[in-house]
Amino acid sequence: MFYLISGGSGSGKSEYAETIAVRLAQEEKREKVYIATMMAFxxxxxxxxxxxxxxxxxxxxxxxxxxxxxxxxxxxxxxxVLLDCLSNLLANEMYAENGAKEEAVQEILNGMENIKEQCVHFVLVTNEIYGDGCIYEQQTQQYVKNLGTLNQMLAKIADVVVEVVCGIPICYKGKELIK
Amino acid sequence: MRKILVIGGACQGKTKWVQDNFKEYRQVSFSEVLRENLQGKVLSAIYLDSFHSTTREWIKAGEDHKKNLEYLRKNLSWVIVANEIGNGVVPMDPFERKWREETGRMLCELAKDADEVYRIFCGIPLQLKGENKV
Incomplete structure (x- = not known):
């Protein structure tokens, strides 16, 4: 199964995603892998x-x-597999020296497919960044657009889509698959 | 008497909804709450609006916001209203980032204590926690 977990800053999305991964691993007696994406800059x-x-x-x-x-x-x-989070990965691909730059969205889509194929369950954490109504300069605007595109495309192939608000999950897809 | 957390984007009618549905709760400021708590009183039926502004003041003043939150949580029954501020592009400014992140974490704590949590959208409540439909 593929779980897409979103939420804003400090929403408790990482903790919720970890809880899901831990529960799945316990139920099926499997190893857990955490994919860390943040560069310590x-x-x-x-x-x-x-x-x-x-x-x-x-x-x-x-x-x-x-x-x-x-x-x-x-x-x-x-x-x-738990990956936290997509927004870091996108920033790295768009802005880091060896990143995919203009091909960032496609690279990440391929990447998520690649991970999905290698694991039993994939829990992916993404980010809500669309609620401030601000218009940013072009580079940031492109980032917002890319993450939105990724969220939509990944939600389409996800079995479960959840937004975490104040630590509480709101399920948009696949309610029957989460307890 | 219950503990109720109400969140939502700016200008969604949160305050009006609370004022219409929780008339028995008395509106207070955090400094009033703190003063009475420090005198040893435990309060009930208090209503604190714009909690996100309160957290901003705490963080700006370098106050121990975890301690402040502990005081607030210990009161018997409350309605706390806050804007959701963490759903935008992560700001460049470290203070703005800290405010969003810390406020979000404090709301997670309050949501754990709350009997009911509501998210107001276009004036309409979506109940995220609890059974007591308003």
């Missing part, structure tokens, strides 16, 4: 990474780093 990012690491520590995830080129990623077979 400053102190704030380091703190954030440390916070997420701490959350995952008890939950026994194997961590794989993937900042870019997810279409080439090779994973252990038959696991439950």
């Amino acid at each position: 400053d102190e704030e990012a380091e703190k954030k990474i440390a916070r997420h690491r701490c959350m995952r520590k008890k939950k026994q995830f194997k961590t794989v780093e993937c900042f870019m080129k997810s279409s080439k990623l090779i994973l252990p077979n038959n696991t439950i």
